[in-house]
Amino acid sequence: MNLKNNASFPAPGEADTVHFVDVNQDDCMRCGHCEGVCPTGAIARTLPATPWCVHHIPNPAACIACGQCLKGCPESAIRETVSFMDEIRGKLADPDTVTVAMPAPSIRYTLGEAFGDDVPRYEAGQMFAALRRLGFDKVWDVEFGADLTIMEEAAELLARIRGELDRPLPLLTSCCPGWVRFVETYHPALIPNLSTARSPAQMLGAIAKTRGAAQIGVSADRLYTVQIMPCIAKKFEGLRIENAKSGFRDIDATINTRELIQWLRDEAVNFDALPDEQADDPFRLSTGAATIFGATGGVMEAALRRVTEELDGKPLENVEFQSVRGTEGVREAEITAGGQTFKVAVVSGAINAGPVCAAIEAGTSPYAAVEVMACPGGCLNGGGQPIEKEHTT
Ligand code: SF4
Numbered sequence: 001m002n003l004k005n006n007a008s009f010p011a012p013g014e015a016d017t018v019h020f021v022d023v024n025q026d027d028c029m030r031c032g033h034c035e036g037v038c039p040t041g042a043i044a045r046t047l048p049a050t051p052w053c054v055h056h057i058p059n060p061a062a063c064i065a066c067g068q069c070l071k072g073c074p075e076s077a078i079r080e081t082v083s084f085m086d087e088i089r090g091k092l093a094d095p096d097t098v099t100v101a102m103p104a105p106s107i108r109y110t111l112g113e114a115f116g117d118d119v120p121r122y123e124a125g126q127m128f129a130a131l132r133r134l135g136f137d138k139v140w141d142v143e144f145g146a147d148l149t150i151m152e153e154a155a156e157l158l159a160r161i162r163g164e165l166d167r168p169l170p171l172l173t174s175c176c177p178g179w180v181r182f183v184e185t186y187h188p189a190l191i192p193n194l195s196t197a198r199s200p201a202q203m204l205g206a207i208a209k210t211r212g213a214a215q216i217g218v219s220a221d222r223l224y225t226v227q228i229m230p231c232i233a234k235k236f237e238g239l240r241i242e243n244a245k246s247g248f249r250d251i252d253a254t255i256n257t258r259e260l261i262q263w264l265r266d267e268a269v270n271f272d273a274l275p276d277e278q279a280d281d282p283f284r285l286s287t288g289a290a291t292i293f294g295a296t297g298g299v300m301e302a303a304l305r306r307v308t309e310e311l312d313g314k315p316l317e318n319v320e321f322q323s324v325r326g327t328e329g330v331r332e333a334e335i336t337a338g339g340q341t342f343k344v345a346v347v348s349g350a351i352n353a354g355p356v357c358a359a360i361e362a363g364t365s366p367y368a369a370v371e372v373m374a375c376p377g378g379c380l381n382g383g384g385q386p387i388e389k390e391h392t393t
């Protein structure tokens, strides 16, 4: 197994003991904003006896690494603590290593903001070009993995609805690592409800180390996969011991949008002047269903397209499911297909997930499927995305 332990980041299996975010107590002004946005109560005041009631995260296992406290802290007192950057630079300089960049769906909408865009724009072509300018040998698109995830997740939902799979309803989406950790830590009775489908990046990582490596004629131990995510919790997910079924770590390193922006600035890459390029074969193409994964409701909408088509037994006439779009805390929708009607829910932010989880545990939930994204609004507002005050002027 290629499961390495490097002093700069935790070993696989030890991620539960690591603070992925932490408070610099010298900078904390005790405003309490972080407590208000934290979905778990992991961040708290120091003991009342302490004269300065600064905040801290006493138990890293209680933190789902959503990063919402970090994004909202007005003093920038909360920082990330795990960085793969030194190792990535070393691998890029190693002629024996084939480095692969794997950008998430939402990154292509938020990168440009740091380089002067007033509003988010779709800039996939420049994003692929930028990753090549940083020295990556291949760019394989996580949107390819998102299509795999949705085919698996939709098939599993259909099987659960039809009673063909001995697993409970509602099916809970599994692509957000902060949400998965929330279930595992705070609602473990619901683990059987989680979809068994891997997240898009883990789908792509696994297939990259097997089919991808074989297709480009490289042994898997020479392939180094770097996922570029909107997220801090993805660093945790990448280190999960389960995500190495091929015998190699499916994702070797994780950076987020903020780190990529800083890297591009350090290397003086002129993002705006880059041409539109494409990702590399064999993981270049994807569908519109993969693109919408980045927003709350997107995973549910993608799943419903597949499930309703299958239940109706004919091609979809309208692929848009407006009823699951929006950023309310909990949004419900009623879906009719194949002569049956079922309810689904979309939860925007883990902070709104508690009552939904409690209803499922009590057996009173009316839903067949529930999507939860730990960050309000989904990955576009992820804990690793640009923070307004960081924008370039
Ligand atoms: S939001 Fe920042 S400054 Fe305010 S209490 Fe939390 S850590 Fe301290």
Ligand code: SF4
Binding pocket: 021, 037, 038, 039, 040, 041, 042, 043, 057, 062, 063, 064, 065, 066, 067, 068, 069, 070
């Ligand atoms: S990262 Fe998320 S779960 Fe952890 S302390 Fe911050 S807000 Fe709470």
